[in-house]
Amino acid sequence: xxxxxxxxxxxxxxxxxxxxxxxxxxxxxxxxxxxxxxxxxxxxxxxxxxxxxxxxxxxxxxxxxxxxxxxxxxxxxxxxxxxxxxxxxxxxxxxxxxxxxxxxxxxxxxxxxxxxxxxxxxxxxxxxxxxxxxxxxxxxxxxxxxxxxxxxxxxxxxxxxxxxxxxxxxxxxxxxxxxxxxxxxxxxxxxxxxxxxxxxxxxxxxxxxxxxxxxxxxxxxxxxxxxxxxxxxxxxxxxxxxxxxxxxxxxxxxxxxxxxxxxxxxxxxxxxxxxxxxxxxxxxxxxxxxxxxxxxxxxxxxxxxxxxxxxxxxxxxxxxxxxxxxxxxxxxxxxxxxxxxxxxxxxxxxxxxxxxxxxxxxxxxxxxxxxxxxxxxxxxxxxxxxxxxxxxxxxxxxxxxxxxxxxxxxxxxxxxxxxxxxxxxxxxxxxxxxxxxxxxxxxxxxxxxxxxxxxxxxxxxxxxxxxxxxxxxxxxxxxxxxxxxxx
Amino acid sequence: xxxxxxxxxxxxxxxxxxxxxxxxxxxxxxxxxxxxxxxxxxxxxxxxxxxxxxxxxxxxxxxxxxxxxxxxxxxxxxxxxxxxxxxxxxxxxxx
Numbered sequence: 001x002x003x004x005x006x007x008x009x010x011x012x013x014x015x016x017x018x019x020x021x022x023x024x025x026x027x028x029x030x031x032x033x034x035x036x037x038x039x040x041x042x043x044x045x046x047x048x049x050x051x052x053x054x055x056x057x058x059x060x061x062x063x064x065x066x067x068x069x070x071x072x073x074x075x076x077x078x079x080x081x082x083x084x085x086x087x088x089x090x091x092x093x094x095x096x097x098x099x100x101x102x103x104x105x106x107x108x109x110x111x112x113x114x115x116x117x118x119x120x121x122x123x124x125x126x127x128x129x130x131x132x133x134x135x136x137x138x139x140x141x142x143x144x145x146x147x148x149x150x151x152x153x154x155x156x157x158x159x160x161x162x163x164x165x166x167x168x169x170x171x172x173x174x175x176x177x178x179x180x181x182x183x184x185x186x187x188x189x190x191x192x193x194x195x196x197x198x199x200x201x202x203x204x205x206x207x208x209x210x211x212x213x214x215x216x217x218x219x220x221x222x223x224x225x226x227x228x229x230x231x232x233x234x235x236x237x238x239x240x241x242x243x244x245x246x247x248x249x250x251x252x253x254x255x256x257x258x259x260x261x262x263x264x265x266x267x268x269x270x271x272x273x274x275x276x277x278x279x280x281x282x283x284x285x286x287x288x289x290x291x292x293x294x295x296x297x298x299x300x301x302x303x304x305x306x307x308x309x310x311x312x313x314x315x316x317x318x319x320x321x322x323x324x325x326x327x328x329x330x331x332x333x334x335x336x337x338x339x340x341x342x343x344x345x346x347x348x349x350x351x352x353x354x355x356x357x358x359x360x361x362x363x364x365x366x367x368x369x370x371x372x373x374x375x376x377x378x379x380x381x382x383x384x385x386x387x388x389x390x391x392x393x394x395x396x397x398x399x400x401x402x403x404x405x406x407x408x409x410x411x412x413x414x415x416x417x418x419x420x421x422x423x424x425x426x427x428x429x430x431x432x433x434x435x436x437x438x439x440x441x442x443x444x445x446x447x448x449x450x451x452x453x454x455x456x457x458x459x460x461x462x463x464x465x466x467x468x469x470x471x472x473x474x475x476x477x478x479x480x481x482x483x484x485x486x487x
Numbered sequence: 488x489x490x491x492x493x494x495x496x497x498x499x500x501x502x503x504x505x506x507x508x509x510x511x512x513x514x515x516x517x518x519x520x521x522x523x524x525x526x527x528x529x530x531x532x533x534x535x536x537x538x539x540x541x542x543x544x545x546x547x548x549x550x551x552x553x554x555x556x557x558x559x560x561x562x563x564x565x566x567x568x569x570x571x572x573x574x575x576x577x578x579x580x581x582x
Contacts (some may be wrong), residue, residue: 099562192542206541235547304527315502322503324575326566335578337503345505353504354517357495360502361518362525371525376538378528383539416520432542456543 001026001486002162003479006067006219009165013060013070020053020060020070024114026487027072031116031163033487037144038161040154042077042135043085043118052114059112067222069112074167076155077118078125079105079210080199088201089121089133089151092321092328092347102199103231104168104210111226119154119167123349124318125175125203127151128421131412132351139408140182141480142446146405149179152213156183159213161483166223167213172204173306174400174425176211177437181400181449184439186466186476187213188220191457192432193238195224196231204313205236207306207429216476217438217466221245224459243460249467254288256465259393261296264424270403276448277399280440283472284397284465292393296385301378302427303419308362308375309430314352315359321347354415383431390455395465398424400437400449424451434459438466439475447475490518 004012012018018026028046035041049072056070080086080098087093101109109115122132130138130153140148141161148157152169156179159167169176171189180187189211200210210227214220225245231237260281265274285291323329323343330346333339348356362371389396402423411418428435433456437449450469454462470476492515499506499514506514560573569576 096566099559099566193545232548232550236541236545238543238545298531301528301531304525307521307525308528319502324567324577325563329568333578336580339578340503341505344503345507348504350510353506354514354521356502356504357498357514358518358521360498361490361494364498364501373538374528374533375525376540377533377536378531380536380539381531381533383542415517416524419521419524430542 002030003215003477005216006071006165006222009071010067010069014065020056020114021050023070024049024053024072024116027164028116030487034161034163034483038139038141038157039136040120040138040158040161040163041074041117042087042120042154045084045115045117048084049114049116056112056114066111068108068226070114071112071166072114072116072164073108074117074119074155074158074164075105075115076121076152076167076169078121078170078201079168080201081105081115081118084118086118086201087134088125089123089135090348090352091134094134094328096326098199100199103196103233104200104227107227107229108223116164119152119158121154122151123352124201125151125170125172126314126351126355128174128178128418129406129411130154131408132349134349137408140405141483142184143405145407146446147182147408149182149405151175153179155213156180156185156187159183159185159215160480162479165215166219168210168227169213170200170208170210171429172207173310173429174422176213177400177425177435177449177451178422180213180437181447182405184447184475184478184480185213185215186217186220186436186438187211188224188436188459188463189428189434190224190228190459191434193236194457194459195227196234196237198231198233202317204310205317206313207310217463217470218249220436221249221463240457243457245460245463248460248464251464252288253284253465253468255290256394257290257292257392258284259292259294259389259396261299261389261396261398262293263296263299264398269399272443273399273402273448276441276443277450280450280469281397284469287468287472294389294393294396296389296427298378298381298385299427302382302430303423305375305378305382306426306430307358307419308371309379311355311359312363312372313359315356315363318352318356323347351415379430382427386427386431386433394461396453398451400424400451404443404446404448428453432456434462436462436466438469439478440473441475490515490522
């Protein structure tokens with residue numbers, strides 16, 4: 001049951017082989033059985049989920065069901081859910097109950113999906129290992145001594161362990177693609193502006209984008225289709241029709257051109273990662289695609305530019321947490337300044353504080369031009385490189401991460417080394433392009449991810465290539481040892 | 488450029504962020520390391536390049552100036568630590 005595709009599950013529901021209440025209970029049981037160790041789910045929605053599942057069953061009875069009707073899922077705890085705690089992985093929001101629901105969550109609810117709970121994440125989505133969460137780290141189901149990646153580590157680990165068929169995530173610098181790679185599942189971040197940011201707690205507003213985790217490209221497409229679309233409540237949402245993401249999955253990729261950026265395949269690249277990625281590229285070539293070397297001359301500056309732009313936006317966004325209207329408030333403040341400083345000092349963890357300070361620094365008088373303006377200029381150079389590259393290729397391919405999942409604690413006290421684990425993913429966010437990660441093999445029993453990058457709004461083509469690759473390989477069907485048995 | 492402990496204290500104040508005295512040294516060293524990474528940007532000449540604030544170079548949409556939100560004062564104030572008569576309370580600002 002746990003390894004079935006969404007289409008298979010949906011068929012079972014519509015043929016009345018199983019009800020949504022039974023299916024939801026089945027996955028709730030898996031969460032109870034397996035998650036004690038993983039720590040991927042931080043808030044359960046069991047009671048309300050079973051009510052929603054019963055509603056979905058009525059909808060199926062009346063013949064009005066869609067592909068997601070009655071399908072259980074989990075949401076990253078960055079999405080506001082009316083009536084259910086939204087913590088963003090922070091002590092600051094440990095007691096926060098949002099007065100409204102995020103558009104992306106609402107759209108999935110409309111499609112009939114059943115929310116079983118909320119997933120663990122790096123605090124305010126700032127981290128690449130899920131270790132900055134106020135609720136403790138998440139374990140990678142493939143090796144419990146390693147991290148699941150971050151910041152959407154809980155969603156990735158939960159789908160990898162088959163605790164749910166699909167889960168939502170957000171990606172500001174790689175936070176869907178890197179954990180998808182580390183956990184051996186499929187994750188997609190669409191073009192900036194494709195999924196509404198309304199109700200998604202802001203980290204860096206010009207980079208944040210929601211997306212999906214699933215076992216396969218087909219399942220990711222089904223979920224992304226339901227989440228995407230224009231929303232007048234998000235001023236950066238793009239008013240453009242959403243392509244049919246399922247219609248082109250089966251298309252042949254014969255004649256498509258895949259570009260390999262030479263800057264990502266240098267001598268610095270780990271040999272075993274290179275071999276694994278090259279084998280995956282060979283498979284895509286065997287399906288008829290042309291492979292071509294390309295150059296992204298400024299891509300090596302993406303991590304430096306990101307660590308100006310993202311902290312600057314983060315320091316502005318997180319200034320709203322003042323201990324007055326919502327969020328953590330310190331005990332017995334002696335005056336207003338003490339209230340602000342202690343509420344924020346006690347409510348935020350170390351990495352969040354580092355990034356707020358970094359942002360305040362680069363935006364402060366005298367440094368703005370040298371850092372913030374410079375980073376925005378570098379950002380344009382990086383985007384221009386991608387625009388130029390896409391004149392000659394349909395898709396760009398690379399490793400998703402420079403290594404497989406690293407050990408818990410390994411990079412925790414070295415921010416710069418942690419930041420560099422997103423070296424292949426960050427440029428995509430700076431440019432605003434869609435990107436995904438698909439499982440393409442194992443090194444020492446740990447999954448490796450192949451990153452595919454598409455041109456603006458070409459999610460359908462991206463998913464088509466990923467789906468065709470998954471027709472030729474079965475890496476995406478592998479289940480981590482220990483999670484194969486029924487709960 | 489290397490960040491000094493005075494810089495850390497100054498930016499923590501600007502961001503209204505209380506930090507422990509014993510952590511100042513660690514933040515100073517972390518932020519200096521991050522700045523070293525950031526300064527790699529100086530390898531490239533960006534003279535004349537227009538700064539990019541939005542990935543799709545879109546400008547913000549405007550909407551008509553009409554009320555669209557309903558009054559949810561009670562629900563919103565349930566998340567506040569201290570309220571009275573529909574107001575948010577803070578320590579006395581004016582004596």
